[in-house]
């Protein structure tokens with residue numbers, strides 16, 4: 001069984017599009033620190049209410065678990081504890097027995113868990129690059145199927161055939 005880490009924003013839920021749109025509407029300047037402060041105070045209940053699931057992600061994860069090939073974790077960056085709480089509540093409505101690991105935004109995902117030989121599915125190439133450098137297997141999630149140098153999927157259950 002391989003360890004399989006699945007990102008949340010932009011992979012399970014389209015919360016990234018929604019939250020960036022909210023930042024745009026409030027004219028947040030586009031530097032890291034301004035975005036960080038904006039996201040720190042963001043109302044994540046509202047973000048998740050406005051967001052939708054991407055390509056039957058929760059059913060895909062159930063199928064992945066049923067395949068018996070993977071030990072599944074959800075590895076999601078968070079800025080505030082409220083963000084973690086709201087995401088955990090939402091995930092738990094759909095999945096009861098998956099491990100959820102919130103990662104403080106300023107900590108790299110590859111510093112949070114044992115990476116060697118484990119798979120990460122993520123839409124953000126910087127996370128994938130760091131993961132690979134640490135001996136992990138990186139898979140990009142992208143609805144346009146643009147891997148940017150990584151194997152790419154646009155539905156989560158595609159990993160079952162891939163490994």
Ligand SMILES: [Mg+2]
Nearest residue numbers: 007009010123
């Ligand atoms: Mg993401």
